[in-house]
Amino acid sequence: MTGPPRDDDAAVVSRSLERPETFALLYDRYAADIHRYAARRLGEGAAEDITADTFLVAFRSRARFDTGRDSARPWLYGIAANLIGKHRRTEVRALRALARTGTDPVAESWTASADHRVSAQAAHSLLAGALASLSAGDRHVLLLIAWADLSYQEVADALSVPVGTVRSRLNRARRKVRQTLGADPTVVTEGLEVAHGHG
Amino acid sequence: MGTDEMSLLRELRAEAPVPDRAALAEGRQRLTEAAGRRRRLRADWRIAAVATAAAVVMGAAVSGQVLGGEQGAQQGASPVVVSELGSAAQVLRDAAGEVADDPVPAPRAGQWVYTKELVADTKGGSQLGGPGSAVTEDVQRELVALAKEGRSGDEAGGLRVIEHWYRYADPDFENGKSGDDHSPRERFQFLADLPSDLEQVKKRARAFYPGEDETTAEHDFRALSVLALSYPADPKGLASVYRAMATIPGIEAVQTQDVLNRPAIGIHLPGERDLLLLNAQTSLYAGEGSLDSPAGFIVTARAAAAVVDEKGRRS
Numbered sequence: 399m400t401g402p403p404r405d406d407d408a409a410v411v412s413r414s415l416e417r418p419e420t421f422a423l424l425y426d427r428y429a430a431d432i433h434r435y436a437a438r439r440l441g442e443g444a445a446e447d448i449t450a451d452t453f454l455v456a457f458r459s460r461a462r463f464d465t466g467r468d469s470a471r472p473w474l475y476g477i478a479a480n481l482i483g484k485h486r487r488t489e490v491r492a493l494r495a496l497a498r499t500g501t502d503p504v505a506e507s508w509t510a511s512a513d514h515r516v517s518a519q520a521a522h523s524l525l526a527g528a529l530a531s532l533s534a535g536d537r538h539v540l541l542l543i544a545w546a547d548l549s550y551q552e553v554a555d556a557l558s559v560p561v562g563t564v565r566s567r568l569n570r571a572r573r574k575v576r577q578t579l580g581a582d583p584t585v586v587t588e589g590l591e592v593a594h595g596h597g
Numbered sequence: 598m599g600t601d602e603m604s605l606l607r608e609l610r611a612e613a614p615v616p617d618r619a620a621l622a623e624g625r626q627r628l629t630e631a632a633g634r635r636r637r638l639r640a641d642w643r644i645a646a647v648a649t650a651a652a653v654v655m656g657a658a659v660s661g662q663v664l665g666g667e668q669g670a671q672q673g674a675s676p677v678v679v680s681e682l683g684s685a686a687q688v689l690r691d692a693a694g695e696v697a698d699d700p701v702p703a704p705r706a707g708q709w710v711y712t713k714e715l716v717a718d719t720k721g722g723s724q725l726g727g728p729g730s731a732v733t734e735d736v737q738r739e740l741v742a743l744a745k746e747g748r749s750g751d752e753a754g755g756l757r758v759i760e761h762w763y764r765y766a767d768p769d770f771e772n773g774k775s776g777d778d779h780s781p782r783e784r785f786q787f788l789a790d791l792p793s794d795l796e797q798v799k800k801r802a803r804a805f806y807p808g809e810d811e812t813t814a815e816h817d818f819r820a821l822s823v824l825a826l827s828y829p830a831d832p833k834g835l836a837s838v839y840r841a842m843a844t845i846p847g848i849e850a851v852q853t854q855d856v857l858n859r860p861a862i863g864i865h866l867p868g869e870r871d872l873l874l875l876n877a878q879t880s881l882y883a884g885e886g887s888l889d890s891p892a893g894f895i896v897t898a899r900a901a902a903a904v905v906d907e908k909g910r911r912s
Contacts (some may be wrong), residue, residue, distance in 0.1 A: 404688060415633075421628065466909070525605055561761075566819060566823045569819045570810075
């Protein structure tokens with residue numbers, strides 16, 4: 399199998415200052431991940447625009463990329479998170495719909511037919527309600543870790559906040575989610591080991 | 598291993614498909630146009646994307662094999678011991694006594710805070726084995742070497758080195774625009790100014806790291822935990838943080854090791870699985886762990902920290 403020369407991302411960004419077309423290598427490396435992440439948050443339709451805009455914003459600001467960092471991945475996710483944040487009301491509305499009806503309008507964006515409506519399990523509905531209730535900052539941290547598999551430090555880099563803030567926000571968000579899940583006895587009977595009675 | 602909220606969260610919308618070429622084509626075209634060039638890159642970018650996905654899957658498998666599971670424990674490694682110490686109150690008061698007389702650092706504006714951490718991203722805790730599983734001695738040696746000599750991006754034993762340089766007096770984190778963003782200088786000063794009254798310490802910590810929908814105990818532990826990982830830290834302030842943490846009702850401690858096999862004390866709230874790890878010898882922040890596995894949900898081990906004069910220096 400062949401692929402592009404595996405220069406590290408910082409080298410690609412540096413080269414793109416002289417040869418702009420080089421920047422497309424980063425698209426090839428990360429666009430699919432960014433797209434899928436955005437799709438999970440807002441649906442496939444919005445994901446295409448978010449992905450395209452993420453790389454355009456990155457391209458235009460590439461001179462400010464910290465080339466001391468080998469990977470551009472956190473930087474790109476940070477830009478995507480910022481763009482997703484502009485659709486906050488849409489995202490929250492969809493999460494609330496899932497919480498209320500058990501049907502996920504976001505997941506429907508990738509199902510073949512509306513006849514096969516995506517019915518979530520009860521725990522996912524509860525989870526959606528909890529996600530909807532989080533502040534935008536807490537939701538970004540939680541989902542960058544859970545869905546984008548970024549580390550604390552990478553989330554800190556992505557969102558330009560100290561790593562302590564990431565830890566604090568993650569702790570707060572996880573607790574809130576846990577409490578929401580733990581409040582519903584039906585979730586427990588389905589075998590979830592959620593902690594109850596955190597105060 | 599049961600399902601926790603993070604596992605459940607990972608399941609939510611997990612069936613979202615990997616986009617096909619058509620879904621990404623327009624974005625790539627827009628980027629190419631923005632770059633002012635229209636010629637195709639020689640490489641087949643679809644292959645590159647598949648290769649990236651394969652690498653991610655392989656990384657997860659290796660991580661699970663090395664960090665957990667029966668196989669690792671059977672290969673002669675020292676088992677990861679987690680023993681209950683019970684109440685953390687005395688442990689934390691002892692830790693406070695240990696650090697209170699440490700030399701007082703004197704960081705200056707213009708300096709940088711360097712940290713090196715080893716991080717394991719665990720994609721699905723169930724792949725990583727449960728309590729008692731361990732890394733092999735060979736992997737242990739690799740991890741120790743990684744902690745000592747590794748540079749950002751280096752990997753061994755399923756762990757990755759992340760180095761970072763923070764501005765000690767970063768103006769972006771001193772503008773008050775976000776309630777819980779604080780520069781190292783603000784945190785140092787906050788610690789140095791803490792009073793001796795432990796209720797006041799907790800009250801100030803809660804205000805420094807505000808929150809909602811938490812019990813007071815949960816809020817106290819979260820805020821004090823974040824302060825405990827401050828670097829550089831005023832030693833008397835850090836001691837006050839530990840003493841205040843000791844007053845949180847029900848707080849518990851376990852004796853364990855971090856991923857570098859360094860003896861550590863794990864502090865946690867009752868019912869919580871995540872551990873704040875303190876180095877058992879220095880009583881300083883050592884990382885984060887979990888009661889559920891040596892790898893836990895995310896393992897972080899602080900391998901080095903220093904205040905340096907220039908970004909890029911490590912000492």
